[in-house]
Structures are given as C-alpha cells and as structure tokens.
Amino acid sequence: MLKIKEVLLKFIANINDYLLLLMALIIIFGAAVYYLYALNWWGTIIALILTMAVFLIILKYFFQGQSGEIIKKGLIFNKKNFIYLLFYGLFYLIMFFLLIKGASDRALISPWQVIDNRFFVYYLISSLLLIFLLIQKKIGSTWKLGLLSLHYFLSLAVAVLVYKIGYGFDPFIHQATMELIDQKGLVTPKPPYYLGEYSLIIILHKISGLAIYWLNKLLVPLTTALFLPLAIYKLLSTGNEQENSIPKFLSILFLLALTFSPFIVTTPQNLSYLFLLLAVLLGYGNTKLTWILIISLATLAIHPLTGLPALAWTAWLVVKKYQTNLKKIWQKILLTLILIVNSLAIPLALFLVGGADIKKISWGGNLIIEPLKNIFTNLSSAGQETWLLNFVYFFYYNYNLFLLIIIIASLIYFWRKFYSSKIFSAGRGLFWLVISLLVAYILSSQIRFNDLINYEQSNYANRLLVIIIIFCLPLVILAFHQLIKKIWQQNKLIQIIWLIIGLALITTALYVSYPRFDKYFNSRGYSTSRTDLEAVRLIDQKAQQSYLVLANQQVAVAALWELGFDHYYPTDNGLIYFYPIPTGGPLYQYYLDMVYKKPDQSIMKKALDLVGVDEGYLVINKYWHQSGQIINEAKLLANDWLTINNGEIYIFRYHR
Secondary structure (H helix, E strand, C coil), X not given: CHHHHHHHHHHHHCHHHHHHHHHHHHHHHHHHHHHHCCCCHHHHHHHHHHHHHHHHHHHHHCCCCHHHHHHHCCCCECHHHHHXXXXXXXXXXXXXXXXXXXXXXCCCCCHHHCCCCHHHHHHHHHHHHHHXXXXXXXXXXXXXXXXXXXXXXXXXXXXXXXECCCCCCHHHHHHHHHHHHHHHCCCCCCCCCCHHHHHHHHHHHHHHCCCHHHHHHHHHHHHHHHHHHHHHHHHHHCCCCCCCCHXXXXXXXXXXXXXXXXXXXXXXXXXXXXXXHHHHHHHHCCCCHHHHHHHHHHHHHHCHHHHHHHHHHHHHHHHHHCHHHCCHHHHHHHHHHHHHHHHHHHHHHHHHHCCCCHHHECCCCHHHHHHHHHHHHCCCCCCXXXXXXXXXXXXXXXXXHHHHHHHHHHHHHCHHHHCCCCCCCHHHHHHHHHHHHHHHHHHHCCECCCCCCHHHCCHHHHHHHHXXXXXXXXXXXXXXXXXXXXXXXXXXXXXXXXXXXXXHHHHHHHHHCCCCECCCCECCCCCCCHHHHHHHHHHHHHCCCCEEEECCHHXXXXXXXXXXXXXXXXXXXXXXXXXXXXCCCHHHHHHHHHHHCCCCHHHHHHHHHHHCCCEEEEEEECCCCCHHHHHHHHHHHCCEEEEECCCCEEEEEEEC
8 A cells, every 4th residue: 555655646746757758759659650651540549559668668767757856845835825825826717717708709919909907917916926925935846836837827828718719820720730630540741740749639639539629729838837847947956956946936937027929829830849948958957868859859740940959959968978988089070960960950951841942042141130130120218108018118129139138148157167177068068059050040041932922931040040049048047047046135125126027027028928909019910700710601602613712811721720621723833722821822922912902803813713713702801901992992893792790801702
C-alpha cells in the first residue's frame, strides 16, 4: 500500500513533465505515421503504441523528475491565506463571466468591442491579489505555479472565449484540413510541415471524442499556460534552488508585460514557437538532452521553419555535454558546422518551397531594412487622448525599441559570463545561434514567393525575427529576475512604485496583445461572422450550376467552414479553390480588381474563364472600404443581387 502511494504521489508530482513528454511523442510519431501511411483508426493506434513504448523507456532510463521535487516540496498552504485565494478565485470567475457574456458571432475588429471595460479593473485587482499570494512564504511553489498558470490562461484565452466562430484566418484553414483528414485519413499531397499539430489534434479527437473545433481553439493558449510558467521557474532555479523563490514567481508574472500575441491563437507556427521556447528554456536550465531532443523533434514535426533552429540548439547542447571528450580542433569544427547549417538551412528550405527559381532571389536592402526601420519609425510619445490611452500607446508605439534595448542590455549583462571560460556553454550557444539566425534572416528576406500577395512577401523572413527573440529570452528572463531581486531588497516605497509600474505594464500588455479599435488604432481585420456563414450557405443554395465566388478572406474561410475542400477546379495554374484562398492566388486579385477598380462583367468573365464555369458571385461586406460606392455600381452591372441581415452583406450574381 505504501509503495502504491509513493508511485501515485510521484505520478501526480511529475504530471506536468509526463504531459509534455506524451504530447511531444504523439506529435513526433503521429506526424511520422501520417506521412508514411494515414491517420485513420489504424494509424492512430500505431502512433499511440509507438508513443507509449518510447514513453515507458524514457521513464525507466532517462526520466529526470525535476518537476516532481518542485511539486512535492511545494504542496504546503497556510489556511490563513485562504481568504485571499477565495477573493482571487472570485475575481477570476467574474472575468471569465465577462468574457463569456461578451462572446459574439458578429464581425469584430477587436474583442474589446464587446467586453465590459470593468474587465481591466478586475484584471488589475486579480493581478494584485495574485502578487500578494506569490509573496507569502507559507504557500508552496505548487500552489503558486498553479495560480500563475491560471493567470496565464486567462490572459491568453480572450480570443478563444470571445470569438464564437473563430479568430483570424489561418486557424480556419487548418481546422478544415484536419476535419478532412479525420474523415478520410489523409489529404494529398502530404506536405512535410504542419503534420505535428494535425496529428496531435486528430489523435486527441479520436481518443477523447472532443471536437476538433475546440481542440484547435484551445491547444496553444492552454499548453502555454500549462507548461511555460514551470519551464521559466526551472530556468530561474538552475543552480539557485536554495535562493529566495519569491522574486522567481514575481518574474514569471511580470514577464507577461513583454506581450504574448503568438500564444493567443492556435496555428502550427504558434505551437512551434511554444515548443522552441520550451526547448531553449529547458536546455539552458540543464534539463537532460533526451528531453530537449524530443521537444526539438516535435518542433520540427510541427513546423520546419522553427524546428531547424531547435535542432541546431540541440546539437550545440550535445557538443557542450561531450566537450571534454573532444579535442579543441573538433570542438571548433563542430561549432562552425552547426552555425553554418543554422545560417543556411532555412533560406535553402524557403528557396526550395518557393520553387527553386533563382529569378525569385532579388538582392536588395529594402526587405531587410523595413522591419528594422519599424523600430524607429513608429516611435511616439502619444499624448492626444486620455492619460490612460496615452500610456497604453506610448508603450505600444515604442515597444519594439524597448524590446531591443532589453535584449541588448541582457546580452551585454551576460557577456562576461559567456566568455569567462573557453569551454562551450549554453549562453555562448544562444549568442552564436542568434548571430547565425541573423544571417539566415538576411538571406531569407531576399526570396520572393509567387503564391503570396505583395504585403505578405516578408512573412516567412519576419518569423525568423520572432525565433531570434525566443533564443534571447532566457537571458532576458534572467536579467529581468536580477532586476526584481534588486527591487525586492529595496524599501517599501520603492517596491510600491515598481509594483504600480508592473501592474500597469501587464494590464497594458493584455490590451495590446489583441486586435484593437480605439481612437489611436484600428486593427482593420474583421473576424468571420454568422452573416458570412449565411452568405456562403445562401449562395450554394441559389447557384444553378458550378460557380465561383469573389469575396474577402473572412467569407472565403467561412466557405471552408461550411463546405470544406471539395470544391476545386483544374486550371493551367493547377487546382484552384472556388473562393479566393490563398489571398495571393489569382481569384483574390480578381476580387481586388472588382472592389478597387470596378465591379464589371469583364473582370468577372476573366475569373470565370480561369476556372471554366459560367456563374460567378461577388460578395461585399458592409464594413469594406467604400462599400457603398461598390454596392451601387455592382447593382447596375451585375445580373441580379440580394442582401442579408439588413444590408450587412450584399451578394451579386454574374453569368455569361
């Protein structure tokens, strides 16, 4: 009985590590099984058998159990603090109620349009209550980490709860793809990317019965809240287990001030960012190489753009571990090889994905300079509205500069530590990998993609800037922790001043991490609405033959939601979906011609000729720029038209 109790306690204590390991293994084996076979029930069973076999081997021979020690030592809770915990829980529930109450299926620019403004007051108060709980010595680390995870989840789940249909553009495409894989077992062609997220969600769906829709919405916000606070705590505890832990917990909370946009919505790219961040944090914190390798392989299975740097990081850690067995010359050769591969792998991969056409490489500084120029061109002191908005947008406009200063200061702070020894270290690895990724960014920024619209050409290269920031984050976190330790040693007045600044920053970060529509800023992008879905259904009912539709991207993804992928036309340019997806495709250009030039029969005829059909529709949302003028012209030029929901959407029919 005692042994069973010990085993159970060990399982509970290490459950966070178990979940991360299981998730990573499902991603790896699920992606492999899908790529080589399919993810029907047989494929799911094979992936799960492989996952459990490797999971048990790792538990027996490679399990570190670091989290277990943290958890077991942190289960104490002084009952005198229960009233504060109760108040925190009360405010937490109120905030959730406000988010659910504001949930909408309308076309929204920002979630803040439908959320009661008191939400920010409650968020501020709950953060203050959380700080009070974090500084209590008689509350264990387990409770504190649990509360931090809850706070992280609330911060990350606003879009999940408010947008009833969904937030963004890419999640709809990925969801439609996963629904098709779930039905048929596979889709062809099988690309060597995204498979990690697809396999994880589909396998969880098959074994749990949970809807792909909810798994797709919750995956990144929930896993970030579950794994990131503990990973940061492990990093801060490396070699400092006996140190006062209060600044560590405060550091985890106030790191929310860095903003967290990549983790509010589930896409393969965002999930790969999370796994890369976990690999970097845990690797710097001396977690066993087996774990780092598994997390890095999972990152590669989710998205190669992020996975390749993760493998470079793992390779550096391997050299670091076995450096005493290597001669100096071999250390230098391996280091140089890792950096060269890390510099060239992503540009080469993007070049191949882009068609391996040398003509698509255009050397010039504009694509490199533009993102860097944004650091300085958006600088502003605000100062035209209320003091509250002025503070928010002073933070927002200068955020890139603030972040750059923080990163440079962190690198300088740890410079001596990197080079205090001639041996390889994790810190030196981070530094040199960042340099190699900067080279990769410069090379990648020269590649153009035919299937992307002009303003999206730099998207892939710009993702490397996010990856660079992720590699810098351990040093930023450690420097941040040093600052909070210094503040913690000051008198009460100084602590209170910094407390006010910190609370203001994390509340501001919450606001600016989501799309906004206020007197300073208009995020412009609308969400897919119930009316968009109705328009898609109505067109499909009214169509008398095969047809195409010219519409904006949110109506297009509504078509994926309603009708799936079974609507492609063969053309000389390959298969083309009957709504404008992707936005860089020819149909979207015809849509832009219709709305920015003239909604003319001649333009629609070109689109009809492209796919070989005789019936086409133009959809104009009321919120589109100059929609009134476009609608009036289209009424005269189209064969017939109708409207939905008191003019929210106009549908115009064209035929030969």
